Amino acid sequence: MILKALLCRKNTSRLTVASFLLLTVFCTAAYAKPFPVHSEVSITNGDWFPLPAEDMKAAAADTALAELTKGGLFSITEAEKKNKLALVISLIGPAETAKLTISVSLKGQPTYISTASISVHDMDYQGIYNAFEHIGRVAAQRLNDKTEALVIKPAWLEQVKALPPSSELPSVASVKNKAPSEVPVANDKELQALYDKAQNLKRKYQYNRARVSFEQLAAASGPGSKRLSLLAKDELKYGLTVFEARQSMVAMGAGDPNIISKSIRNAENLYRQILAENSDSLERTREAHSALDNLSVSRNALKNVLRMQTMLAAGNVRVRLQQEVMMTGECPDKKRTETFADDMYTDVSLKSVNKTEGETRYVFADNKTGSPFTLLCADYRITLVN
16 A cells, blocks of 8 residues: 555656646545445356255355455445445356356446356365355455456556656546546557566466456557457466466475365366366367366375375374283273373374273374374274274
């Protein structure tokens, strides 16, 4: 916010009176409060229910609303009647695709629409739930960025700053109530610079800022804008998504199993998003399926590694528990087990102890992998159950 203020101050010292008034309009907008909106959620699904309706709303809509308000541009209030935020969950049964469409109608502004789709083919309940959360988050991020690009910081603001002092600028009255498509835009050279800036932001992993610039280019009109507008729209549909997916696959090289697992899940969701949003492209569909195949192999390999680590931890605990039985002649109770478990080099947590006639079951969790294992104490012997 301070940076925006400095930019406003710096530019107003160079521009004419009309330019100052124009810039004041936009600088003031940068400090505006969140837009209060009334939200409505609906589902169009035919007879296909990959999840219960309440779970679909919780995963997609609630995630989207949380993301929208976190961005600081919107506040949800039932009292607001002028500004409407509609969230529609659409389900396509034969294609096994879920889609979230968010539209926002603000007073004095055009209606802006944001969508995100994902393939949920051959997924279990938890996978589908995660997929719905993914489209909720992505659709909301896209709407936040589109609102920032076209309402808070429209494309012509950057062009006004780029123009020399002698340039003839439009008056405040001529642009105040106009949509972005109706305002004169910069020439091809300036739009190319904005496109190059967006690409550099993407390569620096600043996806939000890159998306804002691509949204501005996608809405641009005028000399030289058609080619760059098409390129920007393709980045919003595919380029940004596949770049982020590939970066998630690179992050799989991290040593922490939790980070690897999270990276795999994120990459899978992004490639499933590419499948749903680029189904008209054979090449992109083939690429997404190939990436999902590789991720499936990586997931299975990770499961095997984690299982081996868990079994190693279980073996260490079994030996320690066997020592207790040999020294005391009985299966240790919960308090005693917690004591020696805390003193072990193996990082495990005792979850439960269930003692019945003739045997005692101990359920532990390997803190490094998060996986549980069970040890059985019977006849003075400790055995691994699973």
